[in-house]
Each structure stands twice: as structure tokens, then as C-alpha cells.
Amino acid sequence: MIVDLASLSLLAPMAGSGGMTAETRLFLALAVLLIVGRTFGEVARRLGQPSVVGELFAGILLGPAVMGRLWPEGLELLFPKTGASATTLDGVRQLGLALFLLVAGMEVDLSRVLRQGRALSYVGAFGLLGPFAIGFGVATFAPHVVGYDGRLGPGLFALFFATALSISALPVIAKTLMDLYLYRSDFGMTVIAAAVLDDIVGWLLFAVVLSLIGASTTSPFVVVGLTILSAGLFLTVGRWAIHRILPFVQAHTSWPAGVLVFSIGIALIGAAVADYAGVHAVFGAFLAGVALGDSSHLRERTRATITDFVSSFFVPLFFAGVGLRVDFVANFDLQLCAIVTLLACVAKIAGCGFGALVAGMPRREALATGIAMNARGSMEIILALTALQLGMIGEELFVALVVMALSTSMLAGPLIRRALNRAEPRRFARYLAGRGFLPRMAAKGREGAVRELAAAAARVGGLKEEVVAEAAWSREELGTTAMGEGIAVPHARLDGLRQPVVALGLAPDGIEFDAPDHKPVRICFLILTPKDNPATQLEILADIGSTLKDPELREKLVVVRGYTELLALLRADGRAR
């Protein structure tokens, strides 16, 4: 360079370059919230819990409850209460909330509610009426037991509390049912349809509460009527218009930007209108999502792009942000939390369960229905946070509602499993260890391959190599375990084994296995299961079969070179965990 650099340093120092500016702080705060929130979200998922549990926990750690006590300067540095970065962070969280409600609304399948029959009506109706009546009754006759502090008039508080008990969390319920492979069953469909109904009516009730708060001069009947009318109009006329416009947008704009902007634009306008009308932005964004998601013109990839980005970027920001707002330790009132949680569980399980019994469901399923509908998850937290922000409730009741939301969601999975007597389905990837994976098998023949895998499996399970090899080979001699398409699944049931062990060997050059389709085997499993549990073996075999049905996955699997790469492959295709 030919610049006279010495002359440059004569400049006066300029503002805005370097140091801890508001912008630096914003980027740092976003990075910390995202990464810590996601990490704890992952931990929660590992423990079989919804990721919102971990994200909230991350916020509690980063917020006044923990970091504020241990390192107050850090809290002030990253998340100051005032200033441009605080305002922006708050705005981004509000935006994230609106987009989250858009996504939650998109998951609502309105047409499904209309297709379901009697069972739905009973479960949905009693699932709403039960908690509503119990919540309203308790909040009216013993308001201080459930945290009433005089901020709201007694009638409105009872209405709010009843709504808080009635709402359910469709996203959490759907996720729980999917994890249990119950989503597409009759039972699952009824629960989902009832949850959709309760979600919509619950939010409508909340919108009514909000509009009643804002409209002290107009008659409350008018307010209630207008709220319900505009929601109804949007879900009929608005839904119809969106369904008509969507194909036009898809046809005449570049893809996917046009349809993404259309979807998000509708949600933002819905949010702005609802906010302006005083029923809170979330309600408008939710209705926009319902209308959009119901259109058969909405492409799977549009839905996936919005959902992926919103739930990876905005959702952790929002839920981790909840923990930043409130000191969860100082405002934790054990008695209040216990009462609210107990009341919520009893009211919802009893209401839905009763409805299910009336509809003729067997007892166990009725109980499972109640437990599933009991999950309040993210929806309850959003409702509680909105009420807190509007000064409707105090921080102690807020914390109690969050605790109730988390505990009902965390309990749902395990309790349904117990109620239906259903064990967690077994996936082969869970029993695959690093030492049990042979990316390049040495063996050239069938017996050699079985013995090589037996040695690896024996190492993993702490078993005797000969015992494993003998058991597997004697099964193999009864008839080949090659199942075609280059896959073989030698297996054995062993005495004294406590946990299944799966070993996997790859042979890109192929091994002759006497397969039914005469193809050489390139992917060879060895499955060892406890002798006293025959179902396990069948479940693992079925899982391998269904996972490797995909020819593309088989091709990718054969050339995998390491254990991490193997896990990455199985996980990316949604096959592990």
C-alpha cells in the first residue's frame, strides 16, 4: 500500500467505533440467549422433556434469579434493564412471540375438528367447562388462596383464573403424542382435535378478558360480542380470502420469499390489529396462523422453513427471555404453586376424563385423554406473561402459573405411558455404541462377519465373545438373516443380558449372505437382547426395517466412516431419538 499511514493518525477520534456499544451488547445478548437457551433445550429433550422446559431454565440461570445473585455486574453488562439494547431485545422478543403464535396457529388443523365426532365434542366441552367452572368457583369464593391481590376486580380475576386453568397447549400435546407414536391413532386424533378446540376457545376467552379490561366505558356485552364476531369473521371470511390469495402469491412471486413474506406479513398485520383493538398481538398472530395453516395451498416447505427458523431462532429467545424478566427464586411461593398446580391437574383431568367416559371411551383411555389434555406448556406461559406485562397479576402468581405449566407438561408423557401401559418404543440407534460400529468389516464371508460383529458386541456388552458368536451363528444356521437390499440382521437372545446391544458393520464390497434377493450384504447388524423379553428383539428388528426402507439412506450409510458421522446421518433423517 502506498498510503502515508503516519498522517492518518492525526485524526480526531470518532464516535461510534469500538468499545461496548449498544450494538455490541445486543449481538452478545442475543448470542448468549440463543446458545444457552438451545443448549438447555437440548438437555431437556435428552431427558425426554419438551425443550421449552430447558429454555425457560436457561433464562432463570441467566436472569436475576441466579446470575443476578452470583454476578450482578454480568447481568447488568449483558442484559441491562434500560437502554437501546434492552428496548431492542424486548421488541425482538415480542416479534418472536407473534411469530411463535403464527407457527402454533399453523399447527391447528381446523378442518379436523369439524370431521371428528361425538368423542371430541364431549372431551372438548367438558375439558373446557370443568376447569372453567372449578377455576371460576375457587377464584370467586377463595380468591386469596390462588394469589388474588386486588389488581383486577374480583369478577375479572375469576374470569382470568378460570381461563388460565382451561387453556391447553396444542404444540406440547402434539409433540408428546408423536413421541409416543400415538399421534395418528384414533385416541391421538380425538385428543388433538379436543386440544384444538380448547386452544381456540381458551384464547377467545382470554381475548374477552383483555378487551373487558381495556373497555371500561363500553358495555361488556358489546365488547365480548365484537371480539367473538371479529374472530369468527377472520376464521371464515379471512380464511377463505387467504386460501384464495395464496396460490396467486405462489404463482406470481419468486419462491420461497414471496409466500414467506405473505405469511409473516399476515401474522404481523393480525398482531397489529389485535393489539390496536386491545386483545393483545398474540391473538391476532394465532388466528392468522390458523387461517394460513388450514389452506391446502400452503406448501410443506414453506411451513417447514417458517417453523424451523421461528422455533430455532425466535422461540429460544422468547422463552429464555421469560426467565430474564422475573426473579423466579424470590417470587417462588411453594404453597401457591402447589395449589395452582393441583387445582389445574384435578380440574382438567377430571373434566376431560369425564367427557371421555361419557363419550364411551374405556377407562384407561379416558384417563390418558385427561392427562394429555392437561399439558399447558408454552401457551400457559404466554398467557401468564401477557397478564403480568399488563399488570393483571403479580409476580408470585406468574411464577406459580409457569410452574404449573411446566409440571403439567413434564408429567404428560410418563403418565400417559403408565395409563396406557405402554413402554417406550425401542429404537436401534439407542443401543448402538461407538465401539460396536465397524465402518469397514474385515470378514469376507457370512460366518466371519457374524463372528467379527459378535466380538465387537461382546466388548460393548461386557460379554464372552464365544458365547455371543455361538448364539448368533447357531441362529444364522437355521436360515439366513439377510433381509434383502443388502441388509442382514443376525441376532440372538442371551441369558443374563440386562440391556439390548446392537453392533453394526459395513462392507462396501458386499458379503455373500444367501439373501432372498441374491444381493450381497453391505450393512450388517448384530442384535443381542435379553432372553426374558422377546418383544424387544422384534421392536428393534422392526425399527431397523423401517429405518432402512429408504434407499437414499442405505446409500449414505454404506460410506459412513466414523461413529459421529453415523449418528449425524441417523439423526438428520429424524431416525434417532
Add this chain to the structure above:
Amino acid sequence: MIVDLASLSLLAPMAGSGGMTAETRLFLALAVLLIVGRTFGEVARRLGQPSVVGELFAGILLGPAVMGRLWPEGLELLFPKTGASATTLDGVRQLGLALFLLVAGMEVDLSRVLRQGRALSYVGAFGLLGPFAIGFGVATFAPHVVGYDGRLGPGLFALFFATALSISALPVIAKTLMDLYLYRSDFGMTVIAAAVLDDIVGWLLFAVVLSLIGASTTSPFVVVGLTILSAGLFLTVGRWAIHRILPFVQAHTSWPAGVLVFSIGIALIGAAVADYAGVHAVFGAFLAGVALGDSSHLRERTRATITDFVSSFFVPLFFAGVGLRVDFVANFDLQLCAIVTLLACVAKIAGCGFGALVAGMPRREALATGIAMNARGSMEIILALTALQLGMIGEELFVALVVMALSTSMLAGPLIRRALNRAEPRRFARYLAGRGFLPRMAAKGREGAVRELAAAAARVGGLKEEVVAEAAWSREELGTTAMGEGIAVPHARLDGLRQPVVALGLAPDGIEFDAPDHKPVRICFLILTPKDNPATQLEILADIGSTLKDPELREKLVVVRGYTELLALLRADGRAR
């Protein structure tokens, strides 16, 4: 409901519910920016221009330049200069900018630069040195001609102006080459590699300018050294670390949230560190993108999700936001715009062209190389906006730099085409009109089908039905135009036709067409082209062949019921325009 509604209205009105709150304003402002920005972006694309042109224009319309003059209350209502919504909008724009640079960085293929040979070195080196020397010279000897106003020291201003002329815009260049089907040619590869080089060095230069501004006490040599050293470290050690960690993240976190958060988290941390060091957030986010995008472990779908969302949501917000900041009408100085644009074009085209000639390229290609590299697009706008925000330049020079960026980008496509003597490739969908689409053909036989389509095509082109039918059928009689897989392409070249006409008929039940594979025809085109241009017919035929190669598309096409749906199908698969 059993609520005593009358008692509810006795409540005191509460704050925060209803009316034009900061939140309402934020949602509305975002919705307007997104929708208007996207709409004009689409219009720009229709006119064959990069969408950034339209997005910027939308901002000028919505900002002080137009709306501020016509309806100042509207401007104040939607985009107030102060308050929570203004702060948040600004923060979201900064966030969008960082994410846009992440995406731009991800498109940089660092390894490609290293693989290219001599041509790249010459084009890249002269493409930088030429504009840099010319810019530095003019800004040193005639600073006021190029808008110098004393804000910066003369040395730094010359350095800044030289950098502003040297930079190029990889995303715009890549897009232009793709549109011309030149991206994968040798020519395209050289241009892209040179643009990558110039992008990296250009941003490095800008980072040096920024760090020199901030560091008046340290020796400028130390500052320059540190900036280059840390960028170098990040692109070697940092890149290596990211490449190692990425598979781990993909293997052990849920997909795609884990890897999305990882990518965005790195970009945000890079932005925060760069901002703290005083070299502006964009530089850190850009380097993070380069390092990430270079890892072979990054999956196509992760890249697509980030790119889709960032470019649909954040990019229009950012570029439309540029127009909000500055009054483009009041600060438009024709002479300054003309000088800056001319200087930029001459310097870049001459520099790159000379380099290309030295490297042994033919004259026409050397000229095309210079024109392609001349596009400054979004990168120049970001550089100019950053300089404006830091008070380095005034609004008039800012407007001149934006005009230069836009005009160089808009000229690139048409000028390359002219330099290489290359006509725009013809896509069949362009010549397909609504009236020329018959979703359910009535004809049952070959001749009937040709005549039915001829009637439709005649209506569209304003031709005589018998003439078209005769011409098409006499060609058909020479031998079937069925090409197998259920597709037939009757065609004719007609005298006096000014534009090609394509008609399309569907016959789900199939029409016997004497096809080579004996399959009945279900998709039947009729292609009419001008007699004096034989190449057109071949191009359209080739385009139909390559589009319908995909069996899934054929299946979807057969059941299409309307013209809009047809366009949506062709467009979603990236096949039209």
C-alpha cells in the same frame, strides 16, 4: 357464561391495552416494510433486475423522500424517529444486516479461490489495484470532486473512497451469472473466484479504515497489522475449529435447531467481537459466514433454511430501511452521482479487463469480466451506510454511492449479454398464456388434439386457426412428435409471427400418439415460432425436455386444473423465469 358482566365494567381502565402502542406500531411498520419491500423486489425481478433495487426503491417511497413529502403524518405514524418502536426497528435492521452478511459470507467458496489459476490472480489483483489506485488518486488530488467535506482527514478519506471503488458484490454477481447460465462456465468460475478475492480484501481494507478511525493513539501500523492478523487467524484456526465442531453439533443436537443456532450464534459472536474491536459488526459476521460456508459438513438444508429466511425476512427489512434513513430526493446531487458512477465503472472495468487480457482471455470475455466485476450491489450499500452512520461521509456522497451501486448492478446483466453476444435463453413458460392452457382436452385422437391446441394457440397469437392447424398437422404427418413418457410436442414455424406462442393441453386419460415408447400422451404442447428464427424453436423444445425430465413434475402436471396452479407448479420447482 355465569359471569356478572355488569360488575366487570366498574374496573379502572388499565394501561397498555389497546390503541396505537409502541408494539402496534412495531408490528405495523414491520408488516409495511416487508410487504412493500417484497412487492417492489418482485417487480424488479420481473424487469430482470436484482431484487435489492426494488427493495431500496420501496424504502425511498416509504421514507422522507416521498411519503415524508406527500403524507408526513403517515411517516410519523409508521416510522417515528424516536421511541421504542424506532429503537427496535433499528436494532432489527442491524441484526438483519449481520445475518445478511452471514449469508453473503456463506456463499463465498474460499477453497475455489485457491483452486483457480493464473486468470484469477490477474483479474483479482488488477480488479483491486486499478480501482484502488484511481480512487485513491482522484480522492487525493481532487477530493471535492468526489464529495469530500472535511469530516475525515484527507488521507483516510482517500483510503475510504479507494475502498468504496474496489469492493464488488459477490451475491449480485453470482445471481447475474446464474441468470445468464454462465455460473458454471470457465468464465463464470474465474469471475466468481476473483469476486470472492475482491470481496474479502475489500472488507479487510474497510476494516482497516474503521480501525484507523477508532485508534488515534496506537500506531496505525499496529492497528492494520492486528486487523489483518485477526482476520487471518479466524479464517485459518477459526475455520478449522468450526469445521471440527460442526459434525459434533449435527450429531448431538436435534435437527435443524441445533445447527441453526450454532451458525447464527457464531455470526452474532463474530459481529459482537468485531464491533467491540471497532471494525464494525458486519465484518465479523461476514468472516463467520465464510468460515461456516467453507465447511463441507454444512448441510444443504441448513444453508437453505438460513438463506431463505434471512433473505425473505431480514434483507427486505434492511434495504427498505436504508431508504427510510435518508432523504434521497433532497440529497441527490446529479453531478456527484455521475462522477462517482463513471469513475467506478471506468476503474473497475479497466482494471479487471486489463487483468483478464494479461491472463490471455479473448477481448470480448475480458470486457465481460470487467462488466461482471463492476456490479457493486448490496455490498457497496452496506459499506456506504456504515460510513454514513459513523459520520465518515455526508448524505450526498452516500446517495451518490448508492446510485453507483444500483446502476453498476443494473447494467451488469444486459451489458454482459451484449459483450458476449448472448441472447437470453428462451423458457417455454414465458410464452404460455392463460387462454392457451387446456386442462382437460376434449380430443381423443392425435389429429383432434393437434387441431384443438391449434385453435387455442391461434386465439392467443391472433392467428388464423386453419393456418396453424395445417402447419402443425403437416409436420405431425412427417412423423410423430411424441417424445415418450406421455409427452408430445407438435410444432410449426410460421411466417409473420413476431413472438413464439406455446399452448399446452392435458389429457389424463391419454391420447394415442404413436409414441416411440408406446405410452399414450397425457401432456401435449403446441409450439409456434417465427419462421426467420430457427434457434428459438430448438431452445423451447430443449427447455420442455429438460423441465419434464422429472417424473414427479410430470405426475403433478397432469392433474393441474387451472392456469394459476400451473404457474405455481412450474415456478415452485424453479422452472419458470
